[in-house]
Amino acid sequence: MKILACICTATGAAVSDADAFERRGRAGRSVLSPYDARAVEQALRLAEAGDGEVVVAAVATATELGQLREALAFGASRAVLVDDAALDGSDLIAISRVLAALIRTERPDIAIACFWSGDIDGSLLWAATAERLGWPVVTQVSALEVRKEDVIARRQVEVGDIAVVAPLPCLIEVAESINRPRYPTIKAKVAAKTKPVHLCTLSDLGIAPELVGSRGAGTVRTALTAAPSGREPRLLAGSAATAEAVVAFLREREFVR
Amino acid sequence: MTTLVPIDVTDRMIRDDALGVLSKAATLGGEVAALLCGPTAAALAVQAAEYGASHIFVAEDPEFAKPLSAPRVALVAELCTRGGFDLILASTTTVAGDMMASLAARLEAGILWGLTDLQRRGDALVGLRLAQNDSVIVEAVWTTKRRIGLFRPYALPPVRRPATAARVESISPVATQTQVRLLECSGISESNGPSLSNAEIIVAGGRGLGVRENLELVRSLAALLGGVAGVSLPLVEAGWAPRSMQIGQTGTVVRPRLYIACGISGQIQHRVGMERAGTIVAINTDPTAPIMNFCDLAVVADVGTIVPEIIRILQQRGAAKDKLETRPGPIRQVDAISLGRVQSEPSPNLAASRAQITRSET
Numbered sequence: 001m002k003i004l005a006c007i008c009t010a011t012g013a014a015v016s017d018a019d020a021f022e023r024r025g026r027a028g029r030s031v032l033s034p035y036d037a038r039a040v041e042q043a044l045r046l047a048e049a050g051d052g053e054v055v056v057a058a059v060a061t062a063t064e065l066g067q068l069r070e071a072l073a074f075g076a077s078r079a080v081l082v083d084d085a086a087l088d089g090s091d092l093i094a095i096s097r098v099l100a101a102l103i104r105t106e107r108p109d110i111a112i113a114c115f116w117s118g119d120i121d122g123s124l125l126w127a128a129t130a131e132r133l134g135w136p137v138v139t140q141v142s143a144l145e146v147r148k149e150d151v152i153a154r155r156q157v158e159v160g161d162i163a164v165v166a167p168l169p170c171l172i173e174v175a176e177s178i179n180r181p182r183y184p185t186i187k188a189k190v191a192a193k194t195k196p197v198h199l200c201t202l203s204d205l206g207i208a209p210e211l212v213g214s215r216g217a218g219t220v221r222t223a224l225t226a227a228p229s230g231r232e233p234r235l236l237a238g239s240a241a242t243a244e245a246v247v248a249f250l251r252e253r254e255f256v257r
Numbered sequence: 258m259t260t261l262v263p264i265d266v267t268d269r270m271i272r273d274d275a276l277g278v279l280s281k282a283a284t285l286g287g288e289v290a291a292l293l294c295g296p297t298a299a300a301l302a303v304q305a306a307e308y309g310a311s312h313i314f315v316a317e318d319p320e321f322a323k324p325l326s327a328p329r330v331a332l333v334a335e336l337c338t339r340g341g342f343d344l345i346l347a348s349t350t351t352v353a354g355d356m357m358a359s360l361a362a363r364l365e366a367g368i369l370w371g372l373t374d375l376q377r378r379g380d381a382l383v384g385l386r387l388a389q390n391d392s393v394i395v396e397a398v399w400t401t402k403r404r405i406g407l408f409r410p411y412a413l414p415p416v417r418r419p420a421t422a423a424r425v426e427s428i429s430p431v432a433t434q435t436q437v438r439l440l441e442c443s444g445i446s447e448s449n450g451p452s453l454s455n456a457e458i459i460v461a462g463g464r465g466l467g468v469r470e471n472l473e474l475v476r477s478l479a480a481l482l483g484g485v486a487g488v489s490l491p492l493v494e495a496g497w498a499p500r501s502m503q504i505g506q507t508g509t510v511v512r513p514r515l516y517i518a519c520g521i522s523g524q525i526q527h528r529v530g531m532e533r534a535g536t537i538v539a540i541n542t543d544p545t546a547p548i549m550n551f552c553d554l555a556v557v558a559d560v561g562t563i564v565p566e567i568i569r570i571l572q573q574r575g576a577a578k579d580k581l582e583t584r585p586g587p588i589r590q591v592d593a594i595s596l597g598r599v600q601s602e603p604s605p606n607l608a609a610s611r612a613q614i615t616r617s618e619t
């Protein structure tokens with residue numbers, strides 16, 4: 001079984017203060033985000049349970065390969081990084097096009113990603129990618145069982161907790177709660193330095209540059225302004241953070257006497 | 258411009274935030290259609306009309322009772338092709354998120370999400386959302402002919418409009434290769450205790466509680482204040498608390514007068530469920546946790562240390578609100594009471610609490 005773990009796709013809102021709509025991640029940080037670590041961990045667990053291979057994939061700017069190397073140190077066998085200047089300004093529908101092409105090229109049995117739990121757009125990206133592939137998708141999965149020809153995934157929805165069956169190949173977005181990622185050993189970190197990282201561009205994936213970037217985006221940001229502050233928190237920290245001070249506040253607001 | 262608002266009908270009702278989206282759509286001009294999905298949809302067509310829909314599609318097939326996006330995607334795509342809708346708006350739910358993103362890819366439509374408002378400025382339709390822990394307003398527009406917008410849960414108030422004639426049309430599911438099948442749906446069992454949704458005071462615990470025993474502190478403080486205990490998503494996922502106690506987007510959306518968050522970071526999933534509370538007190542060891550910016554009192558402390566102290570003080574003073582409300586007569590000065598010594602005339606409740614303290618001391 002081939003498992004593709006997709007990383008570095010967290011939103012700009014989660015990784016940078018630059019742009020809340022920007023979809024393109026950055027591979028430059030040296031440490032894998034806790035969310036990406038869960039995707040890689042889940043992929044490895046599936047691979048270890050059967051006879052599988054884990055490939056790490058990212059659509060990101062490749063200033064350095066820190067996060068990819070860390071994912072390789074977890075135990076993935078190789079990595080693919082899509083980097084192309086034409087990706088600048090890509091939004092969700094543009095990046096989903098690139099991810100779909102990458103998945104089509106790699107042909108995994110299952111592709112796994114994880115997003116910041118408050119990152120609704122993370123689920124959106126995955127649903128859009130699956131639509132382009134014509135693959136089933138389950139987002140925010142808290143428990144996953146992979147069988148021979150399908151998966152059973154559990155998730156929470158507004159009306160309760162559900163379990164669904166999706167045939168392979170499929171896309172799974174895991175929730176943060178799904179696992180506790182391992183710590184790579186020093187030996188694994190050293191070994192990761194020599195594992196192959198395949199750099200590819202849009203032309204390698206057969207994507208015309210006008211279909212991505214700001215030209216291929218369906219949305220464009222027009223303004224960023226400071227939001228008016230709603231509440232103005234009173235801070236109790238250090239020696240001031242006492243139970244007496246909290247009770248005094250509750251009394252001031254007449255919740256207690 | 259013609260707008261379609263897909264809405265899931267559950268528990269024989271339309272959620273307030275879905276009515277809010279309909280109300281907003283009605284202010285933008287052009288025809289507004291609602292797609293009501295669910296077994297009791299037809300009965301709610303009148304309500305959809307009252308909030309701005311002039312054309313109501315009713316999809317009551319049992320297929321739409323399941324929380325799966327694929328049948329909805331097929332139906333909305335079909336309606337868009339047939340009816341020429343160029344703006345699709347919905348409030349965010351787990352199913353609506355999956356559905357709208359799939360539609361964006363299928364229809365090659367730009368998608369804006371987390372919207373708190375949508376404004377018509379001349380010919381332009383501008384979406385507004387909050388980012389960076391709600392410190393920044395992002396404005397964005399669509400560049401595609403067809404536009405998809407997802408609103409933040411409960412971002413928009415429902416506004417009832419004068420009744421106008423509305424067309425109601427029953428529709429059947431569109432054939433799809435349904436790939437994801439529902440195996441089971443647990444539903445949410447009713448909680449035995451008082452309801453979170455009507456609670457005046459809520460004390461909630463999150464991952465920052467650290468150990469399971471600390472959830473008892475949350476319950477104790479809630480009980481002492483005459484309130485209800487709740488939790489955030491991670492504690493439900495960890496099996497510490499039942500789903501009925503969950504506050505947040507996929508849990509209960511609450512609006513108490515007082516909300517005390519113990520060890521809750523305040524990620525958006527939780528935030529949308531409690532941000533309309535009157536007073537918010539956040540206790541967290543991490544001063545940079547998002548919740549520390551949208552509360553009224555930010556207490557940088559360990560829940561396991563400070564909450565037992567708060568409980569001790571409240572018990573000593575007999576200061577809990579429920580006791581206050583049930584106590585007859587004028588309000589008495591209780592400031593002078595400390596360590597179980599009553600320096601002014603004690604009320605019966607204060608005397609009782611003193612007795613309790615005396616017992617615990619002996």
